Structures are given as structure tokens and as C-alpha cells.
Amino acid sequence: MKIVFTGERSRGAPLTWGQRHVRRTASASSQVRVLDLPGLPVPRVADALAQLVGRHEALRTRLAGEDEQRVSDHGTLAVDCGPALSADELTGPFDDQEEWPLRVGLVTAGPPDGAAVRQVVLVSGPLAVDHNGAEIVVKDLGLLLRGALPVRSAAQPADDAAFQRSVSGTRLTSRAVRFWTDELRRVEPPPVGPPGTAWSVTLRSSAMDVAAHSIAARHGVSAATVYLAATAAVVGTLAGSRVTGLRAVVSNRFYPDRRDVVATIAQDGVVVLDLAVPSFGELVQQAWRMTMRSHRFARYDPDAMASAVDTDSFPCFDDSRLARRDWALPSEAKLRAVAEGSTLTSSAASAGGLALAVDGSGASARADTMARSDLGSCLSALESLLVTAAFRDVAMGELGALVARPPGSVVPPA
Secondary structure (H helix, E strand, O other): EEEEEEEEOOOEEEOOHHHHHHHOOOOOOOOEEEEEEEEEEEHHHHHHHHHHHHHHHHEEEOOOOOOOEOOEEEEEEEEEEEEEHHHOOOOOOOOOOOOOOOEEEEEOOOOOOOOEEEEEEEEEEOOOHEEEEEEEEHHHHHHHHHHOOOOOOOOOOOHHHHOOHHHHHHHHHHHHHHHHHHOOOOOOOOOOOOOOOOOEEEEOOOOOOHHHHHHHHHHHHOOOHHHHHHHHHHHHHHOOOOEEEEEEOOOOOOOOHHHHOOOOOEEEEEEEEEEOOOHHHHHHHHHHHHHHHHHHHOOOOHHHHHHHHHHOOOOOEOOOOOOOOOOOOOOOHHHHHHHHHOEEEEEOOOOOOOEEEEOOEEHHHHEOOOHHHHHHHHHHHHHHOOOHOOOOEEHHHHHHHHHHOOOOOOOOOO
């Protein structure tokens, strides 16, 4: 099936900082979302999808050169339909020059001439939509299906690109470069071995996110802050560093005109933490303060930043969890029993550099400068620290023992 969409304008523009950040890091993946429906007519869903693409320029933009993109004011989008359609059928690399940056699948039920849509599968390319942008796409589609018109952000990617090349945009980059340079002057890059085989190790843990939320509630911060502090503590302890610097992915959605933009605007911020504090709880509070400060300097020209700072020498942290409010802390014995069931798996990675990420089901680490077993140790230590800190404040002097605990066996790739 094909749907026809129309938009307000057609125009060319340079790539934005967020898009160029994705291309430089080569680590972002497609965003996959599934919207459950009660069983709506196919034409009604198709009409809402046409309105969705028409409203958001990022969804009807393709590359038009190495550093250029083109917004189209009309077009057709192919939509797959079927009762057994899965998200896996829609994933895979996007052809950013020939393909629209949105793939859609409709999971249907009933006879072909009267099929009802039970699910909409949305897959967005990384140059078009980041994690938060994908959430807005799903929310807007839900509103359109109910006959409501979602609020449209004034900040479209082409307009953002124009601002970034203005005098004001240049000032933002200069301020960010000064901040990063001053902060990272306090840090020595962690010692790493020569590049080798890149591995990705994943920890599936039902205990870790519950523990992080419990710690966050106790200290009045976000769970993302707790994860960041724990990552810095583990990486710094393994490296023998007192001061640890991390690149942390920042949504850049703190301003009213950017909160609801459908685009790729996330970039790295820099957070430097001093581990010479008495307890993990104090490190969490420090992480909150330094994270809030770093958010002011996470909008910049990524090429200018890379020319001024060796950003790739520092580990990257990314929190891609969806918001949850259903956590409840069990007894310590029960949570530790849950942690005993955590599993570590590994696979070959396509990119190097040390990167750690958390989602709702656990955490993953990727590197080409660490052994696969060391990556597993890092994730196991992260879980051990969080589970312990969920029930008492951990003295920083205890970190060595926690990090030294033997990890669960890492299952090799198939």
C-alpha cells in the first residue's frame, strides 16, 4: 500500500549539528516504536500517517549530497500490511539519499477487504529522528488517530541548520569548546590497549533498573543521574583514576521551542566527576550538579569540537530507557536473588571506542580496546554497585572490592 503526503514547503539545507554528530560517531541506530490500536480501519490509519509525515519535515527529508539535505513538499510512502508483520522486517540500514527516513508496517486482523489495524510499527532512520523524537512521532500519531491536532514545534531541522550557521550558532560552539577544554583539562584519558577486535557485551538484568530508581528516589535525582554516577565510579575504579570524564548523550530538549521537535538534535555533553568523595551517595549528588551544568554546553558544531578536543579518548554513556513509574523495591534478599539470574552475552561490534548504554532491560558495553571478559566485568560491577547501593550508602573505599567480584560467564556469540 502507498500513502500520499503533502507538506508546506520544499527546500534544501545543510545537515544539522545533531545529524553530523550521528555521522561522526556512527553509533546511532534506527528508532523502532510500536503503537497498539484497538482495531481501526486501514484508511483511517493511512490518513493519519499522511498527516503525520506532512506535519514533520524530518520525515520527508532525504540527503542531497555529502552535507546537504532536501525537504520535499509531497511524495508517496510505501506501507507494508499483514497479519504476521514484525518490526524485524522493517529494520536495516537506510539509504538516506533514495529512501524516506520512515518505514511503516500495519499489523492487521480480519479479512483482507475489511482488515483492522491492531498495531502500527514505525522505524525511523537515525539521521531523521533521535530517541526522544521517536517518542513524539508515536504520541502525535496517536493524537491524529483520535482526531486531535498535536502541537507542531516551530523548530524544523532546516531552520535549525540555518541558526547553527549564524553568528549566534557560532557563539554557542565557541562557548561549548571552551567549557569542554576546561573540563577535560582536569582528566587524563583512561589507559587503553591498542585497538583490536571490537566486542559488544550485553547484561540482561531485571534488578538493575529497580535499584537505580530506588537510589534516585532517596537522593531526589533522576535514575539517569544514578546510572551516570555508577558508570563513572566503575570506569574510574577500573582505570585507577580519581577524576573521571564521560561523554554523556544529552537530549537538548530543555527549551520550549525544542521540546517537541521531531528531529535528531541529541549530542554529547561532557561530565567530569571527582571520585574522591566519601560515599556513592555524594557522588550521585555531584553527578546531578555536573550534569545540569553540562547540558548548557551540549549544542555545538561537532567538527569544530573534534578539532579542539580529543573526544573519542573518553568513554561515552547513553541512557535510552523509556520512562517508568511501576518500580517497587523488594527486600534485599529478593533483589539479590533476581540479580543472580542476570545474563551476559556478547557479539562482534562494528565500531570501537569505549561506550556504555543502559535501557530498561539492562546495560551494554562496546569497545575495541578491552577484552570481552573485561567488558563483562565492567557491567557486572555496575549491577553489583547499584544493587548494594539500593539498600545502603556505599563508601567509595568499597568500590575496589565490588569491581573485583568475578563476573558471570560471558556467553560467546553464536
